[in-house]
Amino acid sequence: MVMSVMLVVEAAYNSAISIAVRLVGWRPERRFKWEPLGGDEEKGEDAAAYPMVMVQIPMYNELEVYKLSIGAACELKWPKERLIIQVLDDSTDTFVKNLVELECEDWASKGLNIKYATRNSRKGFKAGALKKGMEWDYAKQCEYVAIFDADFQPEPDFLLRTVPFLMHNQNVALVQARWGFVNDRVSLLTRIQKTFLDYHFKAEQEAGSATFAFFSFNGTAGVWCREAINDAGGWKDRTTVEDMDLAVRATLKGWKFIYLGDVTVKSELPSTYKAYCRQQFRWSCGGANLFRKMIWDVLAAKKVSSLKKIYMLYSFFLVRRVVAPAVAFILYNVIIPVSVMIPELFLPVWGVAYIPTALLIVTAIRNPQNLHTVPLWILFESVMSMHRLRAAVAGLLQLQEFNQWTVTQKVGNNAIEENNETPLLQKSRKRLINRVNLPEIGLSVFLISCASYNLVFHGKNSFYINLYLQGLAFFLLGLDCVGTLPGHCCI
Template sequence: DLVEMECHRWMSKGVNIKYEVRGNRKGYKAGALKEGLKHDYVKDCQYIAMFDADFQPESDFLLRTIPFLVHNPEIALVQTRWKFVNSDECLLTRFQEMSLDYHFKYEQEAGSSVYSFFGFNGTAGVWRISAIDDAGGWKDRTTVEDMDLAVRAMLRGWKFVYIGDIKVKSELPSTFKAYRFQQHRWSCGPANLFKKMMVEILESKKVSLWSKIHLCYDFFFVGKVAAHTVTFIYYCFAIPVSVLLPEIQIPLWGVVYVPTVITLLKALGTPSSFHLVILWVLFENVMSLHRIKAAVSGLLDAGGRVNEWVVTEKLGDANKTKPNINGSDSIKVIDVKLTEPDVKLTEPLVPKLVKKRTRFWERYHCSELFVGTCIILCGCYDVFYAKKGYYIFLFLQGIAFLVAGFGYVGTLPPSTP
């Protein structure tokens, strides 16, 4: 394949590069990384740079990241920022850019600046191999092996650094189906990891009580569970029900002022998309339904998809931009040694079935359609009976649910013959 050909090209120039392929998918990505570290030539290395198949680091990436690890032996991880090559492809990718820009600019950068814990994003980062070994290595007990390793390393006393000035090009999923799979993994995995590691975190003796509280309450409970739950219950349940029940009164500051301030602050991370803030909020409310279901299944360890890893399908737009290949291509050396080939990483683990007639409940998202219909009915009730003035929001939110339910979000995947 293309990766193998590229490796042989650099081998012919005398570059020390290896091309490795696993014969199985045991442990998914965590298993591949664990297998990669077993090779003899890795014993001579001190650091490992990780990139997913669609990431395109600049040629000076190592020169800008490795010094942080060399000059501070307490640092285990250097995390860099993602830059998206297809953010303008559709509204779905614009919304993702707004959410991820907030995550990197405020959550990651804030955690790094105050020497607090922040999670590893699974790619575009450099790890100290001795820190990986000290933390117990890669484990495949959840679908968020990156977060799992970061938490265990933090409990061992290691520090992380986030460098927002170093940006690595990557691609966003542009189909709604692929985005839903990704968000399920990103919501279910952390909740399941929280359940499995809560006792271990509380019993750790190398971190302070404040660090334990921050990790359990702020990072896991609030950030990975409560945020989705509160968003859905408040916007998609409490406000619609308050229209039907006169006894429920939500003050104006709770309906308008506080949510507006929070939303505007979060939208500042992507000024170019500020005009889309209302649509973004409506879409995030829709996704909160999917995320809360995933988080609950992770906490309860219920359902067959808790530990299911489905690689996020992308349409290949990252290949439309030419990476900077001036100088040594040492990035590619580390990438191909420790991950699986690009072709396999872009394929879902669940084999594609032969095309057949699609049933209604498989083609559409019935939960979104049901919630959207209920919200619109509540809006109609407000117009004719309740007169509370919430109908504008209810109609907009209900339509957003219906649009997502019928699948009119993102781009359509290329048709297969």
């Protein structure tokens, strides 16, 4: 119950700050200097006024999306002689590797300064690729580094809107843009993901940027000052959240971050349940593990105020990386179901009713367009809390799986436009067996059993309606009954 109070206070704080920012019309330009760059960059006029920028695109067997990201990067409005596109290809598939290299050669023939870089091994995964990319001689000539994952497609004016913040504010290390999604309306799964990520961007990152000029780098759709990367110690592969790791270390060196909510970069959401689970496990496990590794560094930092240290350790790490998954799973999927069979176990109404309602309101208030999916989002998050808690425990205790890295599978714009469908239920028994998720099935049996007991023996509390719905959610996701559906069939 104490942890649930911590969680609702944190969520209410983030939402209140983000709403206040919108109401007063606060923009980063009011706090940080920003001036448009002069000259016509397409004609090469005043090219010297533009700093050298390198765009890094790390990829690994990205057959479906490699053309999208490379093409978008090559179409950025910036003097050609002041821009370097670096494709960091860790692909192990020779066919894909050859296609990526040919694509780079094609753009190079059009006059683009594009570099195709590979490694002998995948040591360090994405962090290792980014670190290796910074070691090239041409990379050392660049003042700023923009990073885009293989499925991200920046608008042509992305650099024109972000780089000036870095040029005119010597203490700013990172300018982070918001993610947009090309497939957020393809299925119920992607709509639910959008609700989760909208809260992250609209509340958490906006609040962190407005109050402490600190938030987590999202690993993509951002521009870094190369000096800040070097000052923070460069990229490290000690966790699966190399982006968050660099952000925290740069902050401890005194650097500040800017979040631009009105600059959106298109990307792709995971289109299958298992892909989403792997992504969330990597994020949750890495964040918890970084908390373990950085706690003493934060406390000992001399360039960070005490208030900012409290915010980083309590709000950014403890509540979001540990408390949130613990409350979501242990309280709502274990304690409340068990309470219906133990009359002596007293659960105050404010803990089981008022706090969940408050959390629902502060989340939904920043996503008014998704109100109709919020009930389904709650049930889905109840299931995901199991994976996030397991990941957080693995990260805190450094269990065997804490440093596993699995690339999220993409389908690309073409597949989305062609309405590539994954039916809700597979007809083949063999396919169905392969898709069964036993932990979800086990929790569904537990929750439905508790709900049935509560229905027959009411006792003091009646939670059976909620428990039946939670059990049904676990059961459907246990059978992997979620996938890509035509837009007109979406809820």
